[in-house]
Amino acid sequence: GNSVTQMEGPVTLSEEAFLTINCTYTATGYPSLFWYVQYPGEGLQLLLKATKADDKGSNKGFEATYRKETTSFHLEKGSVQVSDSAVYFCALSGYSTLTFGKGTMLLVSP
Amino acid sequence: DGGITQSPKYLFRKEGQNVTLSCEQNLNHDAMYWYRQDPGQGLRLIYYSQIVNDFQKGDIAEGYSVSREKKESFPLTVTSAQKNPTAFYLCASSTTEQETQYFGPGTRLLVL
Numbered sequence: 001g002n003s004v005t006q007m008e009g010p011v012t013l014s015e016e017a018f019l020t021i022n023c024t025y026t027a028t029g030y031p032s033l034f035w036y037v038q039y040p041g042e043g044l045q046l047l048l049k050a051t052k053a054d055d056k057g058s059n060k061g062f063e064a065t066y067r068k069e070t071t072s073f074h075l076e077k078g079s080v081q082v083s084d085s086a087v088y089f090c091a092l093s094g095y096s097t098l099t100f101g102k103g104t105m106l107l108v109s110p
Numbered sequence: 111d112g113g114i115t116q117s118p119k120y121l122f123r124k125e126g127q128n129v130t131l132s133c134e135q136n137l138n139h140d141a142m143y144w145y146r147q148d149p150g151q152g153l154r155l156i157y158y159s160q161i162v163n164d165f166q167k168g169d170i171a172e173g174y175s176v177s178r179e180k181k182e183s184f185p186l187t188v189t190s191a192q193k194n195p196t197a198f199y200l201c202a203s204s205t206t207e208q209e210t211q212y213f214g215p216g217t218r219l220l221v222l
Binding site: 032034036041042043044045046049089093096097098100101102103 | 152
């Protein structure tokens with residue numbers, strides 16, 4: 001079946017540092033890939049998505065590229081801010097619903 | 111504004127009591143979902159519905175029940191059979207099962 005593996009957190013960075021959160025997946029067919037963000041006490045918000053191999057999703061300075069050869073969809077940002085502190089979830093589309101990773105907490109200090 | 115609403119924000123359950131969590135969407139989405147979130151375990155699917163009057167069990171359906179009488183509404187009942195109901199419950203909807211899911215703000219259920 002489908003599965004998503006994310007790096008464990010928390011990831012702790014200083015403001016303006018470079019961010020990478022790794023995500024790899026196992027799936028049949030050609031799923032769409034997603035990154036969601038969750039701020040404390042809130043629901044999940046779509047951050048970006050990619051629907052086919054080599055597509056790059058981007059939003060608010062975050063980017064991720066759909067790599068079919070390495071089955072990966074790593075999230076990157078060139079310069080993080082304190083306001084980026086949140087939990088980030090990688091997900092892929094399946095037959096009946098999305099499959100989510102366990103989430104990676106990001107903590108950014110001033 | 112289009113979106114998903116969940117109520118209440120906090121809910122308290124006594125032993126042996128059933129409680130119902132509300133989820134309403136005005137996005138005209140066909141598919142709706144309920145997830146449970148516990149610390150360190152990500153999201154686990156409880157139930158989902160792809161069309162009115164039809165729904166399927168997810169990975170952890172035991173102790174929960176749902177109904178889908180209207181396209182806009184997908185309430186979740188946590189029954190007394192659910193022995194460990196304390197969690198954060200998230201409702202979501204999408205145009206189809208494979209597409210982007212949009213989430214509500216969540217309901218935190220606590221046991222007294």
